[in-house]
Amino acid sequence: MSAPMRFRRVGKLARGYDVSQVDAFIARALGGSVSSNLIRSVGFDLKLGGYQVEPVDAALDRLEDEIAATERSGERRSLGERGFVKDVTAQAQVLRARLSRPHGDRFARGSAWERSYDVEQVDMMCDDIAEYFDGATALSAEELRGAVFASRRGARGYSEKAVDRFLDRVVSVISRVS
Known part of the structure; x- marks a missing residue:
């Protein structure tokens, strides 16, 4: 380009x-x-x-x-290949740890009148990411980039910033191994 x-x-x-x-x-x-x-x-x-x-x-x-x-x-x-794999694996393990949290407790909740993301939809996406990290399914950076979640207000949903940062980190890991 x-x-x-x-x-x-x-x-x-x-x-x-x-x-x-x-x-x-x-x-x-x-x-x-x-x-x-x-x-x-x-x-x-x-x-x-x-x-x-x-x-x-x-x-x-x-x-x-x-x-x-x-x-x-x-x-x-x-x-080197071994160091690269070790580095990517360490990053994936940090992200995978968040995914082991229970549904509804994976991210901070939105605050006051801020827009937030639907908890159930985000948790479903997180389940897909966990399966990807476990080697059970394929997942692409494009799928995560295109993810859209219903909007909620405040504590009824997950903080948009927290979820977006997490998804960016997952995309980074996927991009490193693709």
Whole structure:
């Protein structure tokens, strides 16, 4: 992905990703100065007449995968295969420990009037992740990136930030072994 990326814009009265923010970030990413983790966590303001969200997100997912593959190769060279596997296994074990918590107690609850994620839906996704870590099922980074949970308010759901951070860490592990 070394060529500049072009994205379609939403209508003049619709909101899309801020054009200048996206263009600046993509230029940095293509210049090799960002990590796959940064790509996964980047956010853009919504502006009238901005870029369509879905194509930008899809391009960022592809770019993240490419950079993750480069990072993975570098880690394998610097750590050696045995050291690399040991490092990834240690990260997966930390994440797997959270998944052994009982349903309803895996993450902090949302606070006050903040939006939060449906507990049952998140726990079902966590069960899928646990099966992946146990080798019982396949799971892709794309499935986690595309995960959508019903919205709740406050303590009726899990904290969005806590769940999102956890899923980002799982995607990072999956990307390291894919």
